[in-house]
Structures are given as C-alpha cells and as structure tokens.
Amino acid sequence: MARYDRAITVFSPDGHLFQVEYALEAVRKGNAAVGVRGTDTIVLAVEKKSTPKLQDSRSVRKIVNLDNHIALACAGLKADARVLINRARIECQSHKLTVEDPVTVEYITRYIAGLQQKYTQSGGVRPFGLSTLIIGFDPHTAVPSLYQTDPSGTFSAWKANATGRNSNSIREFLEKNYKETSGQETVKLAMRALLEVVESGGKNLEVAVMTKDQGLRQLEEAEIDAIVAEIEAEKAAAEAAKKGPPKET
Amino acid sequence: MMKIDLSGLEPSAPLCGTNEHDEISKPPSFELPVTGDFDGFQKEAVQMVKPAKGTTTLAFIFKEGVMVAADSRASMGGYISSQTVKKIIEINPYMLGTMAGGAADCQFWHRNLGVKCRLHELANKRRISVTGASKLLANILYSYRGMGLSVGTMIAGWDEKGPGLYYVDSEGGRLKGTRFSVGSGSPYAYGVLDSGYRYDMSVEEAAELARRSIYHATFRDGASGGIASVYHVGPNGWTKLSGDDVGELHYKYYPVEAAVVEQEMAELSVA
Numbered sequence: 027m028a029r030y031d032r033a034i035t036v037f038s039p040d041g042h043l044f045q046v047e048y049a050l051e052a053v054r055k056g057n058a059a060v061g062v063r064g065t066d067t068i069v070l071a072v073e074k075k076s077t078p079k080l081q082d083s084r085s086v087r088k089i090v091n092l093d094n095h096i097a098l099a100c101a102g103l104k105a106d107a108r109v110l111i112n113r114a115r116i117e118c119q120s121h122k123l124t125v126e127d128p129v130t131v132e133y134i135t136r137y138i139a140g141l142q143q144k145y146t147q148s149g150g151v152r153p154f155g156l157s158t159l160i161i162g163f164d165p166h167t168a169v170p171s172l173y174q175t176d177p178s179g180t181f182s183a184w185k186a187n188a189t190g191r192n193s194n195s196i197r198e199f200l201e202k203n204y205k206e207t208s209g210q211e212t213v214k215l216a217m218r219a220l221l222e223v224v225e226s227g228g229k230n231l232e233v234a235v236m237t238k239d240q241g242l243r244q245l246e247e248a249e250i251d252a253i254v255a256e257i258e259a260e261k262a263a264a265e266a267a268k269k270g271p272p273k274e275t
Numbered sequence: 276m277m278k279i280d281l282s283g284l285e286p287s288a289p290l291c292g293t294n295e296h297d298e299i300s301k302p303p304s305f306e307l308p309v310t311g312d313f314d315g316f317q318k319e320a321v322q323m324v325k326p327a328k329g330t331t332t333l334a335f336i337f338k339e340g341v342m343v344a345a346d347s348r349a350s351m352g353g354y355i356s357s358q359t360v361k362k363i364i365e366i367n368p369y370m371l372g373t374m375a376g377g378a379a380d381c382q383f384w385h386r387n388l389g390v391k392c393r394l395h396e397l398a399n400k401r402r403i404s405v406t407g408a409s410k411l412l413a414n415i416l417y418s419y420r421g422m423g424l425s426v427g428t429m430i431a432g433w434d435e436k437g438p439g440l441y442y443v444d445s446e447g448g449r450l451k452g453t454r455f456s457v458g459s460g461s462p463y464a465y466g467v468l469d470s471g472y473r474y475d476m477s478v479e480e481a482a483e484l485a486r487r488s489i490y491h492a493t494f495r496d497g498a499s500g501g502i503a504s505v506y507h508v509g510p511n512g513w514t515k516l517s518g519d520d521v522g523e524l525h526y527k528y529y530p531v532e533a534a535v536v537e538q539e540m541a542e543l544s545v546a
Binding site for chain 1: 401403407410
C-alpha cells in the first residue's frame, strides 16, 4: 500500500495550524450541544434541526453510548463523528479485554483526543471536524465527569460546557447561572442553557440523562415538552416578580 | 508471507518487523517464520524447547494476604548450574512473579511487565490491578504461542479488591485461583500444601507451611533444591520473610538421632 508522506496540516509562519482552525470553524457551524454535570446526574442536550417529514428521526440520534457507563455528544461533521465513535467503542471493549476493567471517562477522553491529535500530525489526512462532549461515571469511584475534546486534540474536564453554534452565549449563561445541582434540577439547567439559542419545543431538543444506576436514558419528546413548559412557567414567574414590587409602591 | 491479525489486542509483537508508523489504521500484526510446513515447525519448536520446568514454586491466598515461595536451583539436564537463582521476581513493591521454565524468558517478560505496570500507573493515575497485570502478561505470552517461550508463572499481589493470585503460562493459559504450585516439584509441594492449608492461618503459620512444602519438594525432586525463599504480600506490599538452605531445613525437621548399633559400640568401648 502506498504511503502518503506529504502532510496537509502544516504550520503557518506565525505558528498557526490553519487546518485545525478551519476544523474549529466547522465545529462552530455545527448544532449546539450542552453538557452539565450534577452531583448524581449528568445531562447532555443537543439542538435538533427540523427533521424532514419523511425522515425517520430515530436513525439520527445525536447522543450515543460508548459503553454502559459513558456517553458522547458532538458538534461538527457527523460523518467524522461516526468514525471516531466507532473507534472509541472498540477501544472501550479492548480495554475491558486487556485489563478486565471498564474504561474511566478520563481514559476514553484521552484516547479520543489522542486520535484527534494524530490526525493533525500525519501524512495524507485532515483533522476530524468535530468537538465532543463526553460524560460518564468513573467505574471505580462513581464520580460523575464531563469532558470536552476539540479538533486540535486537547481535552479538559468541565462542570458545564457547550460547543457548536452559539456556544459562547450558552457558556456565558452557564457561567452566570451554574450551581451544584442534582437530579431533575441538572436536567432543567442544561435545557435552560440550550433554550437560550434554540427554539423551544420537544421537537428541537434531544436530551439524555445519565445516572450511575440507570446508565443513559434518552428523554421522550413529551417529557421534554413538559420540562420546557416548566421552565417557561418559571421564567414567566421570575419576570412577573421583577415587575411586581415597583408597581405596588 | 502470512500475517496474524491482532487488532483488538495490545500490539505486543516481537521487536523486529513492525511498521507502526506507516499507516494509521493498519491493525497490529507481525510476520511469521518462512517455512513450508508451519504446523510441523511449531511442533518441532515446542519439543525442542520444552524443558520439564525443573523447579518448585508455590503461592496461596489466605486470610492475611498471599504467601509466595520457591526453591533456587537451576539445572541443565543432570547438571546443576546454580543453587542460588532468584525465582521470585519483584515486579513492583506490591506485586510478585514466580519463575518456572526458561529463566531468561521469565526474567525478561517479568521486567517487561513491570514496565507496562508502571506506564499504566503514570497514564491512569492509579495502580494496575493484579487482574490487569496478569492479563497483560498472558496476552503477550499468547501472541508468542508456539514459538518456544517457556514460562510457568504466578502473579501475586494486593490491589483494591484485596489479595490476588493468577497462574499464567506460555501456552497462553491464565487461571485465577487461591492455591497454585508450578514446576517439576509441584506434585510433592501440592501434597504438603493441600493437606496443611487453612484459610485462617497467621502469617507465621502460613510461612512455615510454604517453607515445608518447598522443602518436601526439594527432598524428592532432583531438579529442585538450594534455598527455600518465602515472601508475604500484604496490604502494604511484599516483604521477604525467610531464605533457608533446604539441607539445613532437613536436619531441622528430622534431627539425626544416634543409631542403636552406634550406641552399643560406644558403651562397649567405655566398658
């Protein structure tokens, strides 16, 4: 097999890797994705662009399992995501085979990030055009974790983060409103953050909740609608409270 | 040239002939020997290098951890090449491996396993489990199956799940267990070990049981002898408990009493 030895990702004179930066542009055009870590629950919420009427929406799941205790959501090129997810799933099983232990969230994040980095330093290939949000519970310590990777291959742990379209505004919202939550409160926080940039309604959000005991659970459209309604009611009540006191005086 | 596909397992191929940096997604593989009849070649290789693993090693789990013991004789056929071989290999401060079979194979691959364990610690910020370490070694030995490695080892250690003991050999076998003995002297050691074993022994009792088992094996098996070393693996790692010459142990267990005839002769000469 012929070897490709000409690199596509090369340094610019002022130290940039333009291919990696263009890949980040591709991520910025992808759908918005939010991850929030609670004390016993971790939530991923992803924007769902309107599905064509004839398309079977169940075949375009955006939040996927890597193993029983780890899930991933991403923003960017979906085809690249498929390849990366398959490699990560194989690595999860391979790790179980060689050391008889499930992967930790940090290990699989490191693996995915390492893979993304390899493609920025090899001949004949372009970087993956996606950033991932990886959530899971550590199999040994049961600590919940949320990690993010990007096309350059860097990764870090977060309490809450967003990627994709308008991720900056979502992150600002999270920075203002983040607090330690658990259970349903974590779900609401993630959805509130995503609703800042996405039209409200169960049709436009895909939400999945991970708990230590039950693993990953995708929320039904009806459930999402119900929570959205709650959130809107809370917002309205807060606004009314703000307007209320001045009138009385 | 035939290639074995090892994708999904660790790429632990021999040191020659791997092109890791060529392509990104090529599965790990290595070249097999150039020969017309590969199966016949395998059989020949195994027969040529199949020593009877002249040694006695044993290990067992009990209430206070793992007891590991071994003799120290190396033999080449009928020639005793050394009486002072270290057959208990210190992989890291909380894991031990025993040596039976080819000395070079055991030493090299145990040191290699020590390297892999340390790299795992550095990458994952936690110690590798005994399960994981034994699996790494077993996978390596499996990938060399039929090529003449001779290793019959036990991996003993203490990890988060408590004491752990695995038997791993060069046929690719890996067994979890509470009592093992490996080597040509193992039948004799098993006899003493199995009949004297109780789970709730103290460290001293267990050490004495291990020592006596090795002693009895060296008494009956010509390929075992030298020094009986006994190690204990506890929650804080291993410690070497004793190293006694089996000749001296013999006279300790069975002190010589003056024979009746000699007594009479002595009395005659006095009287």
